[in-house]
Amino acid sequence: MAAVAETKEVKKIIDLGLEEGAKKLTPERIEKTINNALTAMGGARLDAYVSTCIHCGLCSEACHYYLSHDGDPHFSPVGKVKQTMWEILKHKGRVSPAAIKQMAEIAYTECNLCRRCSMYCPFGIDIAYLISSVRRMCHLLGVTPQYLQDTAHSHSATMNQMWLKQDEWIDTLFWQEDDYRREIKNLTIPLDKEGADIMYSVIGPEPKFLAMLIGNAAKIMHVAGVNWTFPSFDGWDNSDMAMFSGDQEIMGRVKRAHFEAAMRLKVKRIVMGECGHAFRSVYDVGNRWFGWKMPPVPIIHAIQFYYELIKEGRLKIVKKFKEPVTLHDPCNVVRGRGLQEMARYVINAICEDFREMSPNREHNFCCAAGGGVINCGPPWKMKRMEGNRVKAEQMKATGARIVITPCHNCHSGLEDIIGYYKLGMRTKFISDILVDAIEVPEAMKVKK
């Protein structure tokens, strides 16, 4: 119908997961699987949302894909729902394998589930929920992007995102401990310390690629005198790409491993590193799958942790960062946890020249990497770049040299954008700056 006066510019991207997955489908299997999924979902929320949406299009400008594609309605939040969920409902699940492949591409690579559109819909329709539901169906149909699926497999087999073997995790911690002991006397990365106050948890890419972040954390903990620990066993990884691939069962299993690690170590709370999606998975998605209304062990994001350490004087800032910095508010800890003011407090405490992006706080534009999109891997990188021109413009306008973002997906996503749009900026985590800004008491230093 009124459908498509507009045609989307289609660039054919080959993703083995989608291609091979769609090949195995039959219309009968699609119909059966979708209808089973709809039954299992319960349908009340879906019904309320679909009955309420008045097709007004007011959500459009919330989406960075829409804005970056000069208002191409295929990329508006409701436009994406139209091409996916509405089609499914309209045909009662009788859609073709080709259509499923197309829907999978939209749901996995054109939406970051950043929930900005919920703040622009007058009815507060949770469009991320609708797209997640489409992803759930695609997962059940076996049509998922290859790299994202591989990550979900890694979660299932290893309880971490990066196929890390158990010795590799432990070895990384020993190695970081050794490194930092050259600088700080008796710095330890305590493993399996039962009864510590805090279990610190990270995401798989930290031990795999960014081990210095673990060292940074250890230094901060040591200097602040925090009683903390890491589990040596599975459960140390708080991330969860299964949540984004639609594999809720694995998502739940990974979350359970994480919480059980904390309960087994008898810690009072979990502090997690600078990651956004992982926060979402432990704070208000994964826990719910198992019937925990809130996480059974309190979860604190690194931003809040740094904020409290600085505010209470447990970390003393002696050397502020000089270059102009800006802050990218990650959706999952700002729209997802309201940590925007704490982040600003920390950054102002450790940086001399902080410049706001516009829009900011809850209204900040997404990085286009989150929601599992960057995990869809190399085939989809250019789509991600083209889909976030507004982010490049927004960052450039700040005149800052450094973009701080306390989230791994944002970090990698923005680095790609900076490279692609040649912005000449760099991204940093808060801890990158914080470790160099704090005072290390003389007594703690290794005498050289």
Add this chain to the structure above:
Amino acid sequence: MEATSKLLEQVQPISQQSVPSSSYKEALPATPKKAGDSFDWDTRKKLIANTDEWKSKFSEVRPFNVSGDGEKIGSVVQTNEETFTVCLNGKQWEETYEKVWTLKFKNDGKAVCLVMKDNAWTVAVDGLQWKEKFDYAWNLQIALNGRDIGINIKKDDHYGVCLDDKPWTQGFADVRNLFISPDGTMSAASVAIKGLAEADIFGFQKGVWTVAVDGTPWDKNFVNVWGLAFSPDSRHVAAETRINLYDYAIVVDGILWPQTFKCVCEPRFSTKNNVIAPVKIPQGWTLAMDGKPIWKTFVQLWPPKFSPDGKKIAAVVAPDFGRWTIAVDGIPWKQTFSDTVLDPVFSPDSKRVAAIAKESKDPMNMGSSLHSIKGNDRWTIVVDGIPWEQDFDMIWDPVFSPDGSMVAAKAEINGKYCVVANGKAGKKMFDTLWSPVFSPGGDKLLIRGIQDGKYYRYVLPREEI
């Protein structure tokens, strides 16, 4: 499969253990399962070691651990730059190592830990190294019998398990976790029979994971294998599996239950070798025995426990979303808790059940990284459905007296620790404390803890706690 049964048949059955091994729980500093008759139950107070002195003697002293009988305290210590060893009751081992890690005690009081020397890892028992050396070793576990020692190992890019200095003969692309049979003679783990190329999702979905028992893999592969359990007679192994991306089942000795489920949790064996496991069906989670649901459904149901007499089953359940309690034989306790309830513990006579529960007045408030929120995250013990009146900053697993009349636990109050018995906090406060142990007669409690830099071993009449 055949190989496995053969292997299993070679094993002589031993006296049945009451509770099937959930061996991952064993990885933590050991709390003795049974109080020994051989312990000194007469000396009321014994100063074992002045642990503060260690701090001046060594440049670093890592967290302490104590033996089951309380007669020994040990710690990993740094002797001089870059070498570590173990200090036991103030005396250090002669040998030093590049790294030392996870200090535990066997039932005979011998200290066990993982050590690295000349870049090779192995186990050291009372300062003597195993003859086998590995590129890596971790997950040191002592079997339920308190005697046998197992570790996960890596050697020449192959992964495996080593039990009592005998490594598996076959190596694997990956081996995760380790389960030792209750009698300590066998080991099992989930293993990847081959490595996969990067992002080979189709290879993975064909199934490369299975269970290996004493290094012999089952002949069937699965997409995933988790949560192994040995039978109390050590002759059988069960595990949870995902047989494709969507269907879950329990597998026993390599043979799948005919029923598949939306999800499953770790299986457990009964004393008669029936297998039970939480399973997810469209209506919710229930408990299945040998494939068939035997309980009503719950929002959630965690892996169950059999009573020592094998007649009762208890499990953590959520009767409603966000409400937790214990169900005994499928019937939940009336009182539920907001945050979580941990694994049930049966009294030795199988009559009573106790569990840790956590409650928050304002659960939506996740609060602070450094401070507790008043009224939130309060831990206590619930016995037969009735929580202790007092709650604590943290509490450890409940311990029943042999006759079941008393429940005791280690608890934390304002950064100090005490023993709580039947809900009443003991007067003695400790800087570090281990879980209490009842005497075989049940009239006395062994309390092991550090006060003012000194490690004491107390034996107190139960009324005096």
Add this chain to the structure above:
Amino acid sequence: MKFIMSEGFYAFVSGPMVWVAFLVFIFGSAYRVYKIISGLKKEAVVLPYMSFKYSLRSIAHWATPFGTVNWRRHPIMTVVTFLFHFCLIVTPVFLLAHNILWLRAWHIKWWTLPEGLADFMTLLVMLCCLFFLLRRLIEREVKFVTYPSDFFILTIVFLPFFTGFLAYHQLFLPYKALIITHILFGEIMLMAIPFTRLAHMLFSVFTRAYTGSEFGMVRHARDW
């Protein structure tokens, strides 16, 4: 035309049909709301997170013209939307002609709009409908998600006001024919509310409240 203007038909649409329309509206709405709420109980993860305070906070912001970022971004749409919904509800409820009917049938009465104002408000509703129609035809992002049903429900809303306006001014058709069609279209609109996307009248409070609660109570963030 003859049939439409017949006494019998008039008696039907102004008598039993009114009952039918109200009953369908009330019970239909109650049924839909009941279905959703009972469904939500099964979905488990919605109702435990509802917060009265944060529901109201969110509803208050969105029920205030220019009270949210997105309302401020679209000033014309905002003015039209608020005027439209205000007039849409207030005009029929406080219209003199309707109130007379209530008085006659049930002996109840309440405040009445001045006739001239009511007439103007009716005109506004129609103009707003025209605006929404044009928006659907012209704006790319709206056009893309427009289905025949969107024109249909717009027409359902438009017609009672249009026929009422014609009847009041006695234009084009005989008064009686206009009044009968007006009543009929009014009844159709009432009955359509629970079973078309006009149901946003029923559900939007819930969707807003839920999102407001999640954003406010769980995520400690604003949703406007």
